[in-house]
Amino acid sequence: MATAEPVAMGEDNFVVELNGVRDKIITKFSELIECLKAREDNLLKELDNIITLYGVYKDKLLRVKTKKEDLNRVGNFLEGSFHSSVKLMNDKYLKEIDLKLKSIEIPIEPSMVKFVCENNSLLAEINKFGQLVDKLNPVSACQSKIPSLVDVSENEKRIELFNPCGLTIDLKTGNIYVADYFHHYVRVFDSNGQHLFKFGDEGEGKMEYPRSVTSSGDRIFISQGTGLSHEGSDGILLYKLDGEFVCRIGTRGKGELEFNCPHGLAIDEASMDIYISDYNNNRIQILTKVFTFKSQFGSEALSCPHDIKLTRDYISVLDESDPCLHLFNYEYILIKSVVSLGIQFIPYYFCIDNFNNILLSDPNSNSVHIFSPQFEFIHKITVSNSPTGISVDNQSNLVVVYQADLSCRILFLKYL
Incomplete structure (x- = not known):
């Protein structure tokens, strides 16, 4: 064909x-x-x-x-x-x-x-x-x-967000958690895009510039930090699914359990190890399930690791500066680097769908690029106003959050 x-x-x-x-x-x-x-x-x-x-x-x-x-x-x-x-x-x-x-x-x-x-x-x-x-x-x-994509942009949900970054979907409830960077909190929506609640804007668990969000079981992990000389804000925050604050993990710095503008997060569901893209330190840090330092890797290959995903065979790291998708094995050895994926764009966040396709958001070209598991280009979805966070739920709905002036919307793309 x-x-x-x-x-x-x-x-x-x-x-x-x-x-x-x-x-x-x-x-x-x-x-x-x-x-x-x-x-x-x-x-x-x-x-x-x-x-x-x-x-x-x-x-x-x-x-x-x-x-x-x-x-x-x-x-x-x-x-x-x-x-x-x-x-x-x-x-x-x-x-x-x-x-x-x-x-x-x-x-x-x-x-x-x-x-x-x-x-x-x-x-x-x-x-x-x-x-x-x-x-x-x-x-x-x-x-x-050959995924079937149907643009249902008439079902866009208008939400008051200010520079949203990463998002994650709780696969049990279908709820969507979006990091609202300049509002300094996380907003939670149901699977239809209706706003439920927000958290992290007050008290002991108050956030500063949240970037990426990931969930595991009944917990939500959030990376935060500006990468500027803003003492004390860089690190990881842990909450329950209902927004109850649990603890802070790490501080600003270059050593173990120290971060400089952490971005992408991923959880190994078998070991419960936590993988963190330490953006300005040009490395991936790995913490144990009890939040102690385990290991780090990638300093020779990475220059600005932005997002990270775990599959059965690879640790996939999206490097923003090249741009490049790096594939490491679980011995932290670089196996392959796919430079630009054959397309000239600057990726921001990415996800892996139910068909093992790779979907990357590109805020500069207002689009989402889709590649096969073999990194062959499949399709480009044109959206508007800089798509950022991206994820896929259990029903193969592709959820993209993107900017529109100073307000933002969540765009649902039916992905069958």
Whole structure:
């Protein structure tokens, strides 16, 4: 299938074409999954039968071995008795033992090779399983490269924000948490964009220039700081989902547990380690789940790390100054750097969607760029007035927050 030229989202033909391709792929994908599941079930049943038969065979073999050893032990004892008064009796017993040994039936080993090759049952299942996997992989890759995007800008929610930065979505409730940089607090909206409450604007948990937001369980982590000579404000703040303040983490500086304008945040849900883009210190700091320093990396490769995301294979770091997306493994070794991703723009925040596509907000060109997991350009969504924070929810809704003069709006893009 030829790749369609990127066009504006408002053109109906483009949307209709993509929706048609998507429906065909999803149908084929579902059919293959059902076939694959059926074949997998049959394969597992046959393997269970083999294991059961072999277990029965081993039990029988052990019983036969034990019985023969017992008879041979008695026979050896009788053969060792040469007293004339018992010799005739021993000979009689020895003959009986010999007959018993000959009558023991040796179990036949299950002919698994015959089962596989002659009956062809297991072999056929394995072949079909492999063939389906081969078919399934390109379908999955194709699906991940052709997302259907419908601009529903008529559903924009007007919100009074002042230079919003990062956002995160609580996947349990669907609530959206947006860092309002110049208002010095975080606003919370429901999944329809209705304002619920704000927090961080007073008391012990008062914020100063919040930048990025991420959630884990019932907790919200927020990075804050200007990067200027503003003592004491740079660090990480921890709140509960309802906005209750928990604690402050770190201070301004260059050492361990010290930050200079921290930006992106990411949580490893397995270890609960916290990854922080330490923007002006040109590094990634890692803290443990109890907020102690664990490690740092990237000082040689990074110049202005702005945002960070964790996947199964990589630690992905978006560097603002190059611009560049750096991929590190979990031993903190730089694996790959994708310079400019083939497009001339300055990325700000990014997210990874349910198809493993990479979506980057570009405030300078008023757009969101979408790339495949292989960093191939897929599409560009044009929005207005500098998109910043970006995320995807459980229903594959793409949520973008962006600036519009001194007020801002949250834009919902249906991402199917």
